[in-house]
Amino acid sequence: MSLLEVDDLRVHFHTDDGIVKAVDGVSYRVERGQALGIVGESGSGKSVSSLTVMGLTRFFKSARISGSIRFDGKELLTASDEEMRRIRGNEIAMIFQDPLSSLHPFYRIGKQLVEAIQSHRDVSRAQALDRAVEMLGLVGIPEPRKRVDAYPHEFSGGMRQRVMIAMALANDPKLLIADEPTTALDVTVQAQILDLIQRLQSELDTAIVMITHDLGVVAEVTDEIAVMYAGEIVEHASKDTIFASPEHPYTWGLLRSIPRLDLPRGEELVPISGRPPSLINTPGGCYFHPRCPYVREAHRVTHPGLDPVPDDAEHTVRCLLASDTRRRLWRELQEGKDPEQARTAVGIDAEEVAP
Amino acid sequence: MSTPLIEVRDLVKHFPIRKGIVIQHQVGAVQAVDGVSFDINEGETLGLVGESGCGKSTTARLITRLLEPTSGEIIYNGVDIANANRRSLLPLRREMQMIFQDPYSSLNPRKTVGSIIGEPFEIHGIERDKEKRRRLVQELMEQVGLNPEHYNRLPHEFSGGQRQRIGVARAIALKPKLIVADEPVSALDVSIQAQILNLLRDLQRELGLTIVFIAHDLSVVRHMCDRIAVMYLGKIVELADADQLYDHPRHPYSGALLSAVPVPDPRLAREKQRQVLTGDVPSPTNPPNACRFHTRCPKFVAGHCDVEEPLLEAKQGGNVAACHYPLTDEEIASRVPTAAA
Numbered sequence: 001m002s003l004l005e006v007d008d009l010r011v012h013f014h015t016d017d018g019i020v021k022a023v024d025g026v027s028y029r030v031e032r033g034q035a036l037g038i039v040g041e042s043g044s045g046k047s048v049s050s051l052t053v054m055g056l057t058r059f060f061k062s063a064r065i066s067g068s069i070r071f072d073g074k075e076l077l078t079a080s081d082e083e084m085r086r087i088r089g090n091e092i093a094m095i096f097q098d099p100l101s102s103l104h105p106f107y108r109i110g111k112q113l114v115e116a117i118q119s120h121r122d123v124s125r126a127q128a129l130d131r132a133v134e135m136l137g138l139v140g141i142p143e144p145r146k147r148v149d150a151y152p153h154e155f156s157g158g159m160r161q162r163v164m165i166a167m168a169l170a171n172d173p174k175l176l177i178a179d180e181p182t183t184a185l186d187v188t189v190q191a192q193i194l195d196l197i198q199r200l201q202s203e204l205d206t207a208i209v210m211i212t213h214d215l216g217v218v219a220e221v222t223d224e225i226a227v228m229y230a231g232e233i234v235e236h237a238s239k240d241t242i243f244a245s246p247e248h249p250y251t252w253g254l255l256r257s258i259p260r261l262d263l264p265r266g267e268e269l270v271p272i273s274g275r276p277p278s279l280i281n282t283p284g285g286c287y288f289h290p291r292c293p294y295v296r297e298a299h300r301v302t303h304p305g306l307d308p309v310p311d312d313a314e315h316t317v318r319c320l321l322a323s324d325t326r327r328r329l330w331r332e333l334q335e336g337k338d339p340e341q342a343r344t345a346v347g348i349d350a351e352e353v354a355p
Numbered sequence: 356m357s358t359p360l361i362e363v364r365d366l367v368k369h370f371p372i373r374k375g376i377v378i379q380h381q382v383g384a385v386q387a388v389d390g391v392s393f394d395i396n397e398g399e400t401l402g403l404v405g406e407s408g409c410g411k412s413t414t415a416r417l418i419t420r421l422l423e424p425t426s427g428e429i430i431y432n433g434v435d436i437a438n439a440n441r442r443s444l445l446p447l448r449r450e451m452q453m454i455f456q457d458p459y460s461s462l463n464p465r466k467t468v469g470s471i472i473g474e475p476f477e478i479h480g481i482e483r484d485k486e487k488r489r490r491l492v493q494e495l496m497e498q499v500g501l502n503p504e505h506y507n508r509l510p511h512e513f514s515g516g517q518r519q520r521i522g523v524a525r526a527i528a529l530k531p532k533l534i535v536a537d538e539p540v541s542a543l544d545v546s547i548q549a550q551i552l553n554l555l556r557d558l559q560r561e562l563g564l565t566i567v568f569i570a571h572d573l574s575v576v577r578h579m580c581d582r583i584a585v586m587y588l589g590k591i592v593e594l595a596d597a598d599q600l601y602d603h604p605r606h607p608y609s610g611a612l613l614s615a616v617p618v619p620d621p622r623l624a625r626e627k628q629r630q631v632l633t634g635d636v637p638s639p640t641n642p643p644n645a646c647r648f649h650t651r652c653p654k655f656v657a658g659h660c661d662v663e664e665p666l667l668e669a670k671q672g673g674n675v676a677a678c679h680y681p682l683t684d685e686e687i688a689s690r691v692p693t694a695a696a
Contacts, residue, residue: 041544041546156636158635186407188612189406189635190615190617192631192633194617195631215545216618217617219617219618219621220617239621240621243620243621257546258545258548258574258619259577259578260574260619261616261618262618262619265577265598265601269549269578271546271548271553272549273550275516275547
């Protein structure tokens with residue numbers, strides 16, 4: 001049994017404009033002590049799916065949630081609010097993107113940490129404060145005994161994020177969800193925080209779900225990667241597979257559209273044309289087809305399933321192209337061809353491709 | 356290529372910190388930019404990189420004279436514009452334009468796209484004929500990849516990437532010589548960033564623009580820039596050609612920055628020894644003595660780095676860096692993912 005099992009999760013918001021299908025049939029598993037990276041752009045559903053795991057979308061009147069989330073064998077979607085409150089911040093903890101707005105400006109750091117500890121542990125204030133000091137020391141805040149009395153505004157962005165991590169880990173959670181934890185930080189501070197998360201993961205054996213748009217961050221921290229697009233997972237594989245032999249055109253697009261320090265400097269960027277679809281009127285067929293350079297007539301009609309590739313059951317892809325064709329296309333792209341040249345080289349009929 | 360369009364000499368900007376309500380007195384100053392000198396060559400892209408608070412945006416706003424420098428010279432076409440008044444700056448404003456980071460707050464939500472892009476013509480009294488101006492604006496929209504039929508739409512009807520295109524169209528409307536782009540893609544989604552970066556490069560080639568490109572993302576800067584200035588706490592610590600900087604950074608701070616960038620290649624990520632700087636950037640109101648980086652520097656030598664300020668001078672490989680103990684080739688090879696093998 002995995003620590004976290006998400007099956008066919010759907011989160012639909014009923015709005016005046018229509019039904020926003022923020023998460024539309026997402027399934028994944030996270031093992032104990034493992035790290036899963038969820039990569040996607042804004043509006044791909046990566047945050048909403050994790051907020052739902054935390055039980056934070058259940059309070060929205062407009063949200064319709066279905067599917068199943070089993071944590072440590074317990075079904076979370078049907079758990080009562082009281083049960084969820086006991087799990088949240090205790091067995092599952094979360095850190096957010098913006099450490100300034102996630103801390104209360106009015107209360108001292110120590111008081112906020114003590115509150116987080118006392119709401120799950122039956123300990124005295126003094127004991128909780130000791131634990132708070134210990135956690136601040138663990139995440140690398142100098143002179144924690146003194147700094148525990150500071151207010152959030154006295155801390156820099158990186159220090160605040162450390163406080164958030166200390167708070168999240170104070171109750172020894174089994175699962176830590178990190179939603180863009182380093183996006184608001186400078187690179188040198190980002191490196192400190194990523195190092196810290198990795199160190200804590202190996203020391204405390206916490207499982208991690210890392211949500212980010214930055215492929216560099218997932219390459220450093222995670223074991224497995226799920227790529228999300230328009231509310232669905234479009235590709236899921238081990239980290240090495242995603243970077244070495246990705247099979248979804250959207251993943252290729254992501255990898256080819258960012259300037260990379262590990263490639264020669266003159267390398268042309270190949271942007272993904274168009275923009276992410278509206279989640280109210282998702283395109284028919286494959287959701288990626290309006291932006292896909294390899295689209296064929298059938299792709300506008302048939303919606304692809306998330307299927308394993310022929311020789312690797314752990315690598316699943318949501319694409320209607322034949323796996324063999326995808327691999328040939330990726331080889332051409334890796335040689336520096338642009339999508340059009342790759343299409344010609346592989347021999348996908350140009351007539352059929354016409355937009 | 357090598358004639359300087361702008362020469363910046365010893366530029367300083369201190370923001371005073373005042374106390375008191377009726378009788379105000381100055382109690383200190385944020386030393387945002389503290390004596391930077393560099394040239395911007397015609398037709399090149401100069402990158403300014405550094406962490407938040409290093410003074411890169413302030414430098415950009417000083418060059419475009421959106422801020423008044425405390426002291427120093429900004430020589431444009433042989434004339435010092437550091438102390439020029441509003442009136443004499445007006446013709447210069449046609450030649451220097453800015454692109455801002457946030458495509459949401461940098462466009463007036465109540466104006467149509469047509470009037471936003473047409474505003475530079477309005478301000479400078481160019482092409483008063485409505486029909487002709489409309490045609491000019493629509494040509495600009497076409498040029499940056501917007502549909503000219505959307506002339507009468509409002510900013511909220513566009514996505515982030517399209518809004519940034521509107522910002523670009525407005526910036527190139529008067530055919531400027533210099534464009535200062537302050538974090539132009541950091542608010543955009545990854546798949547959209549490349550569209551804007553490619554657009555800027557194409558326009559530079561077509562219009563012969565000189566670009567000052569500010570970003571904190573070192574991969575983006577490497578992709579876009581010919582020369583790069585690395586800033587730390589209001590000072591330039593290293594100035595080098597892009598290849599030189601990424602192949603062999605000499606200043607320990609540049610090295611640490613490059614070492615910190617997460618590389619989207621799991622194999623490389625495992626092999627690389629990441630050099631993690633401890634602590635945070637000190638406050639610019641009270642920067643450390645001598646070398647400002649000495650409090651966080653892995654190569655700090657007590658009694659030297661905190662006493663004698665290093666000057667910007669040529670180091671091995673042609674980089675210009677301000678450091679007493681520049682990085683050696685061995686140190687670079689083990690820490691920096693882009694180091695020349």
